[in-house]
Amino acid sequence: MVSEGEAFCPGHVTAFFEVREDPDPRKKGSRGAGLCLSLGVRTVARVRDDSRASIDVIVNGRRQRADVTRRVAEKILGDRSCEVKILSETSLPVSQGFGVSAAAAVSTALALDDALGAKIPRDELVAVAHETEVECGTGLGDVVPASIGGMDLRLKPGAPGYAEVRTFPVEAELLLAVIGAEMPTKTVLRDSKKVAAINRIGGALVDEFSENPTLERLFELGVRFAEGTGLADKRVLEVIRASRMFGRATMAMLGHSVVATGNRQQLATLYLKFGTLQRCEVDNRGARVL
């Protein structure tokens, strides 16, 4: 018997954050703030009962290692013996701060649960995705906000059950501009000096944002974070500053990329000098079975 499930999870941009360590990956994570994107990952899980269990992960038509997605699928499957195909599609680039690994993990958990008819509680599916992202070192805080939608303020880190997240519906058109090479999250989080700078600045910004959590403030504090931590290189800073004439931009953490809102035509003309451009809205619905 073949059964299928399908799910979508929005991409997610973090504007600023601090790392919170914990030996338990469900408690470990980040405090921070960001936005969910109407661009994200759409995943079909196709399951066939078979004595020889296997998991194939195919992203945009190509077979991939995709460790996070694969491990999430293994956990959801448990001791079932099935032939599983995970088919994910996304137009977002990886390692550019758009939360693609988190969106792949969440959409895989939801789609596979649906295909299996397992009816695992949604919070547990999201927790599995969070835990696996943390274990793989590919992200710390995208999973939970991406599952909810809107603009988020993450006051306590971790998976559902531990996290404290406030979300705010926001209507905004966004431009996403990729202006440099990929920035693997793992590489940045291994650098203890960078993490120290992130935590020194990020924690205070989370507190400051909680007093007045507006979209405008998110961008303003994001720029302070990008500048203060040294995560933004010269090119990113140049693009952020030039954006002020036409709107607001901040760096997508962690990527050589920016997210912006404002006069679309003028921002687009500016960004096309620097790199690749996409348009989207804020997703206020969060991850969902289709």
Next chain:
Amino acid sequence: MVSEGEAFCPGHVTAFFEVREDPDPRKKGSRGAGLCLSLGVRTVARVRDDSRASIDVIVNGRRQRADVTRRVAEKILGDRSCEVKILSETSLPVSQGFGVSAAAAVSTALALDDALGAKIPRDELVAVAHETEVECGTGLGDVVPASIGGMDLRLKPGAPGYAEVRTFPVEAELLLAVIGAEMPTKTVLRDSKKVAAINRIGGALVDEFSENPTLERLFELGVRFAEGTGLADKRVLEVIRASRMFGRATMAMLGHSVVATGNRQQLATLYLKFGTLQRCEVDNRGARVL
């Protein structure tokens, strides 16, 4: 001893083409016409003498199978025993008609020859790249024009020595818009009905273009090819037609994408409704060692 070579090869968009079969991969290829892009692939080849020969291919920081690049490197190496790292960087997407595999192959051939100090004639390096693209089924006609630069009219197919190519320097700003899923060249060329339609229409267009090879004509005939062959889906046709108000667009063969020229701001606003956008110029210099 460690030595390095570095090379760039422009991306290449084909507007229309016909397939020319031949058992010899240096004679097989396509007749057609297209444009070289100032975006392309930059490759560093790093070579260390070692008794254990190995080839690692790393694209945008990720280890890849990259069959075409790997086989080109094997051929250039011959019976030398070296540890080889091929590090390619590109901001162009794959399988969207921008000739990324060809640009990777050519830049690898040039960079590795330079690193080895092998001084293989340039035509032979380009021929190795063409032959390997054909063997791998990833392309038929991008290698030779990408090595030369400009706008091209390919009158006879194949590698240098067999190909007859006329090239024209063109000053134009281009927009590249990706509006759908990847379209692996291999999949299209395996479909005999599609190839029959391509050849029925493409051959005549090559002859027509040779009478008046201008940029305007390239776009005009490209649209006829996209429509007539059925390679363009509804979305691509919609985008091409909507572009007429602000300039000219045609489909990038073979991809769910278009290349356009005209009023940049207005075209950009249009394309951002559909997908991912990049700006570049025509590259009139062709592949080169850096």
